Amino acid sequence: MKNLLLTALLTLTATASAQSTYRILAPATTGGGYDTLARNLAKTLDVTRLAPNAAVYNVPGEGGVVGLREFVKMRGDEHQLVVFGLTTIAAMQTSKDGSVSLRDLTPVARLVNDYEVLIVPASSPYRTLGDLTAAFKSNPNLRVGGASVASAGHLFTGNVLQASGGNVRTLKWVPSSGNLQGIKAMLAGELDVVSSSYGVAEDDIKAGRVRALALSAPERIPGINVPTAREQGVDAELVNWRGVFAPAGLDAAGRASLNSVVGRLARSKEWRTLLVQEKQNSFYQPGVSFAYFLDREELRIKALLRDLGLTK
Structure with missing residues (x-):
């Protein structure tokens, strides 16, 4: 029993x-x-x-x-x-x-x-978001990429370019299999600009290998020393x-x-x-x-x- x-x-x-x-x-x-x-x-x-x-x-x-x-x-x-x-x-x-x-x-x-961050190599001539948006207007063939087409990075980049008066339809997005792969491609000289998840890019930002130009947050985030796009006069954000x-x-x-x-x-x-x-x-x-x-x-x-x- x-x-x-x-x-x-x-x-x-x-x-x-x-x-x-x-x-x-x-x-x-x-x-x-x-x-x-x-x-x-x-x-x-x-x-x-x-x-x-x-x-x-x-x-x-x-x-x-x-x-x-x-x-x-x-x-x-x-x-x-x-x-x-x-x-x-x-x-x-x-x-x-x-x-x-x-x-x-x-x-x-x-x-x-999570938030997106626009980054360039540390050696890039683009030191501010204004530098980048001005460069895009004069050179729509700028090599911009990150994760997949229609990813958060792609959407944020388009939002920034449109809000700054650029022709977003001329953006030629170069996709990678992920944010990390996009950053590696940029550091290898294959891209000029990457939009990545901040969490993925953080180590490269803090190590000085890349320069962060703008965060996609609606306001400055404590502990993240990166200005938002809005702080720099560009009405763009993406969560x-x-x-x-x-x-x-x-x-x-x-x-x-x-x-x-x-x-x-x-x-x-x-x-x-x-x-x-x-x-x-x-x-x-x-x-x-x-x-x-x-x-x-x-x-x-x-x-x-x-x-x-x-x-x-």
Whole structure:
């Protein structure tokens, strides 16, 4: 009888554990911002015991759209999660088949913010943002790049050039597989200017290998000694946010459970400590307000893409 009771108890425990386990999609290669956020989520869910044994998997391609095409088929499953941000919203809008949209997802929470920074080699003649925008007006063949086409860096660069009176349609963006690869290309003499996530560029900035000309934040950020574009008279800003989503079709109980778990995670000291270590900026915005933010953000990104000539 004792053995039967023990077996039953172990079965119930295993079942409960399986039900609380999440599968988290990072729709990008390992090592990038989406992958880091997904693994931080899984690690915090485990160490806080909110949902042990969460599994992360990667499906890269098309700025996140390739992975999402399969993810949205798991409609109604509250234990399937995906992390992405601004770049993937842009990728959805530039995707040729239009097979995925925000209507296919349940926004759970906005979790982190990052900012773009325009950088040039330390030996560059461009010492200020004004120098750079003037150079672009006289030389539209300036080699400008960073991560993928329609990435946060591409959008911010276009925003800066347009706000300073330049012809943004002449911007010829040179894409790399990621921010780090773009910086390496610039240091190798293949690019004149790069727009990168500040977190990726920080070590090169502090080491003096590159010069930071402008940060995409709305106002000066404590601890970051880089002027914003707005400080320099250019009305341009961009927040490169990332959040977590579930498939569409969750019932009320599923949404409530998921919102509770992610809310407790975002307020935990383990989560905040991990983000500091990873040089990510915590910004928790729960589901309802996150969904409202997304409605406005989608329209803004659509306008930026149209200005760049990437959509009609």
